[in-house]
Amino acid sequence: MNKGEILRYFNKCYGNKYKLYTPSIKSEKDNYFFIVKGNKEKYLVIFAKIDVSREFSGKVLEEQKLDGNEIAIKFCSLNHHNLSLLRKIFPFLNPSFCGLRPSFGTGDRLGIATPAHLQAFAGKNIFPVLAQQSVREMARTERNWQKVLDDAIWGCFEEGYEGPFGADADHVKNIKELKEAADCGFTMFTLDPSDFISKDIEELNEQELNQLYNKISKNKKIENLYLNKKFKVGEQELIFDEKLLRKIILTYSEALNHVVECYEFLKDYKKEKFDLEISVDETPTVTSPLAHLFIILELQRRGVDFQNLALHFLGDWQKGIEYIGDVKQFAREFSLHAAIAKNIEGYKLSLHTGSDKFSIYPIFSQETEGLCHIKTAGTSWLEEVKVVAMKDPALYREIHRFALENFAKDRASYNLTTDLSRVPKIDKLSDGQLVDLFNKPDSRQLIHITYGSILKVKDNEGKYIFKDRIYKILFKYEEDHYRELSNHIKRHLELLIR
Numbered sequence: 001m002n003k004g005e006i007l008r009y010f011n012k013c014y015g016n017k018y019k020l021y022t023p024s025i026k027s028e029k030d031n032y033f034f035i036v037k038g039n040k041e042k043y044l045v046i047f048a049k050i051d052v053s054r055e056f057s058g059k060v061l062e063e064q065k066l067d068g069n070e071i072a073i074k075f076c077s078l079n080h081h082n083l084s085l086l087r088k089i090f091p092f093l094n095p096s097f098c099g100l101r102p103s104f105g106t107g108d109r110l111g112i113a114t115p116a117h118l119q120a121f122a123g124k125n126i127f128p129v130l131a132q133q134s135v136r137e138m139a140r141t142e143r144n145w146q147k148v149l150d151d152a153i154w155g156c157f158e159e160g161y162e163g164p165f166g167a168d169a170d171h172v173k174n175i176k177e178l179k180e181a182a183d184c185g186f187t188m189f190t191l192d193p194s195d196f197i198s199k200d201i202e203e204l205n206e207q208e209l210n211q212l213y214n215k216i217s218k219n220k221k222i223e224n225l226y227l228n229k230k231f232k233v234g235e236q237e238l239i240f241d242e243k244l245l246r247k248i249i250l251t252y253s254e255a256l257n258h259v260v261e262c263y264e265f266l267k268d269y270k271k272e273k274f275d276l277e278i279s280v281d282e283t284p285t286v287t288s289p290l291a292h293l294f295i296i297l298e299l300q301r302r303g304v305d306f307q308n309l310a311l312h313f314l315g316d317w318q319k320g321i322e323y324i325g326d327v328k329q330f331a332r333e334f335s336l337h338a339a340i341a342k343n344i345e346g347y348k349l350s351l352h353t354g355s356d357k358f359s360i361y362p363i364f365s366q367e368t369e370g371l372c373h374i375k376t377a378g379t380s381w382l383e384e385v386k387v388v389a390m391k392d393p394a395l396y397r398e399i400h401r402f403a404l405e406n407f408a409k410d411r412a413s414y415n416l417t418t419d420l421s422r423v424p425k426i427d428k429l430s431d432g433q434l435v436d437l438f439n440k441p442d443s444r445q446l447i448h449i450t451y452g453s454i455l456k457v458k459d460n461e462g463k464y465i466f467k468d469r470i471y472k473i474l475f476k477y478e479e480d481h482y483r484e485l486s487n488h489i490k491r492h493l494e495l496l497i498r
């Protein structure tokens with residue numbers, strides 16, 4: 001049988017009950033594998049020789065003789081066991097190393113966005129990092145590394161995607177988390193040493209600064225490497241004068257020790273090549289160009305092979321909305337960061353909280369000549385809730401009211417200037433107007449910030465109040481879900497050089 005015959009046969013016998021995702025049909029020798037969608041669930045269907053089909057867990061629907069072979073038709077659930085078998089048969093289903101290529105991360109909190117994300121990447125020369133979730137996000141979505149990775153790979157299979165993609169264990173803070181992510185097959189690790197970055201340095205007087213400084217081991221050795229050294233960067237010259245250097249050493253030295261320790265672990269533990277990102281974005285301190293220079297020179301001196309560096313760039317970076325701040329001033333300062341990266345070479349700059357920062361993308365991409373990484377996550381979730389608002393306004397109204405109740409509690413872990421009084425009163429909006437809420441910063445943030453509460457809340461019987469209904473609506477209106485989401489991610493990708 002060939003692909004066309006499989007398609008005809010399946011549609012003739014099962015087409016009234018199941019929709020077949022045509023691009024998903026893959027073959028290995030005479031065995032065929034594809035994804036179908038039923039009323040409530042998706043399945044992996046295999047048309048395979050009996051001995052091959054036996055390895056997969058599922059339900060045999062038919063066994064018959066075709067072209068002299070004993071063939072089984074089996075419906076299998078999209079579980080980890082079946083996926084592991086598929087990944088052995090089709091190696092393109094395994095995530096891979098990205099290295100110094102333009103790349104873009106699409107965090108997918110619900111685990112059903114990958115096909116839409118891939119549709120946005122089509123035809124663009126940007127490496128997709130499809131599985132990307134932070135430890136904090138997983139606590140809020142009640143997912144784990146394996147689930148995040150598996151969901152993304154099932155999405156690749158459904159979409160028939162055979163290109164490379166990455167899997168980013170985001171904002172990992174310690175070796176235990178690194179080990180768990182590595183065990184599950186992640187290929188990119190974003191180390192977040194923010195717990196080791198000294199804060200409030202600016203508020204200390206000179207005596208306090210000196211006391212603290214003298215506690216740092218090897219401070220003199222490090223100081224001697226940089227003191228009064230000059231670096232020509234673009235038009236400017238950066239100098240490590242004593243005062244600035246000491247502050248930088250104070251701020252970052254513990255964090256760098258932690259990064260070195262984590263890197264040493266990973267290098268020994270992870271057998272395949274991996275991408276390493278160092279992120280110092282989640283700290284109160286804006287990373288100055290001089291601090292940026294210090295961080296990379298130290299990492300290189302200490303033998304850390306890293307690919308990406310995420311800094312805390314100038315301005316106010318809030319979730320799911322445009323950049324807040326002076327774009328021109330950002331551009332001026334960023335051009336220095338980009339010049340440093342170009343001078344030193346060997347890594348790319350990474351932008352976190354990249355959702356909806358449309359005014360920043362052209363600058364970020366042009367200054368780095370396309371060699372950058374960008375992370376988004378919340379914006380996909382917002383598109384998904386937008387589709388809920390379009391298709392089930394009553395459910396959206398419930399979610400919205402619940403989010404209002406939980407906002408004060410949930411905002412604590414975010415940097416936000418959201419003003420709930422600017423969120424339109426939902427009772428005054430018609431169903432058709434609900435979708436406009438997703439064009440307004442305050443109402444976007446209301447839904448963005450509260451995602452964990454929305455997804456986790458259960459009723460007295462232990463049933464999810466919103467989560468299952470959200471999945472159900474997006475399952476039913478999958479074409480709308482994929483279209484809205486891919487168009488929105490496309491808007492991001494189109495602003496980047498590729």
Ligand SMILES: [Zn+2]
Nearest residue numbers: 279281352353
């Ligand atoms: Zn970050």
